Amino acid sequence: MNGEEAAPAAGPQRSALHRFLRGRGLVCIGAGAGPGSTQLYLDGGDGRRGHRHRAPLSLFGFSAGREIFPDLGYIADHPANAWIRSTASHNTVMLDGGDVEASGRCELSALVRESDWSFADVRVPVQSFGVPTSCEALYHRALLLLSCDDGSAILVDVFDVEAEAATTIDYVCRAGDPGPEAELAGLSTQPRGQSLFAHSWPTPPWDERTATGGESFGVLWPGDVPVGARFVSLCDEVITFRSPAWRAQADVFEDPGRAWTAITCRQRGSHARYVTVFVLGGKAPVVRQLDDDDSVALEIHRDTSRWRVHVGDGLARVEPLSR
Secondary structure (H helix, E strand, C coil), X not given: CCCCCCCCXXXXXXXXXXXXXXXXXXXXXXXXXXXXXXXXXXXXXXXXXXXXXXXXCEEEEEECCEEEECCCCCCCCCCCHHXXXXXHHCCCEEECCEEEEECCCCEEEEEEECCCEEEEEEEEEEEEECCCCCCEEEEEEEEXXXXXXXXXXXXXXXXXXXXXXXXXXXXXECCCCCCCCCEEECCCCEECCXXXXXXXXXXXXXXXXXXXXXXXXXXXXXXXXXXXXXXCCCCCEEEEEEEECCCCHHHHHHCCCCEEEEEEEEEECCEEEEEEEEEECECCCEEXXXXXXXXXXXXXXXXCEEEEEEEECCEEEEEEECC
């Protein structure tokens, strides 16, 4: 009108990806479309070892335009790159406090998308190294992503490990924006005498603290998109540390204290199961475990919403409950 160019018509908003990139071994699941969507990735690996991070079944992704589960990438040939490639710097599991790499191709057991939830189930054979005794294991991780009415999302993470000879199995997680300390609920920590990384690293992380495992506990990582988590599984020890958030070589010198609070749940023995429920965009939910011999069964309460969920071997079921 009046010689003014018409504004271009708005195109359809891009929906979150939901697919398995078989050649790369990458699983994509998400919820929503456009700027408020959630997009998560589970890295099963392509079976190769050269120029790869040691992070089988690592979780990373974005929500509402913000990175919520970080993946650091590479920072060229700086010595800090050794930390960035390590298993401990990723959202996955360590064996005996050391590095782990895939020993074969990952296998997708399920990839399901319903109107208000998505589900992926992946497993991969792995091998530890860089520790006094190496061992082989099978990693099995299932993710159930629920969409909430307010645009946030709930993620149920079930991580099973079967190892032939491991003595400790550590589930490691950090989330949200780097910088502020995470808020812990139901957990009292004290300085840890021995470094979690004594076997293999000159300890790039710092401020390691420890707490006796037992009851489930909550964590809130603050930020523009806060991430709350309820760690449901009982464990022998909980270890927290400041995990460096270096994105470039200059960061190591200009902002050496930039870090996330990383949570490490440790179970002793050769078999472990970790169940964690995240809220992507809010505080930790209330979670109650239900008796079920065939699957992980949970009742999840958040604000005025409730769900009953079941996560089994290659299957998931979601039942909204009356408010």
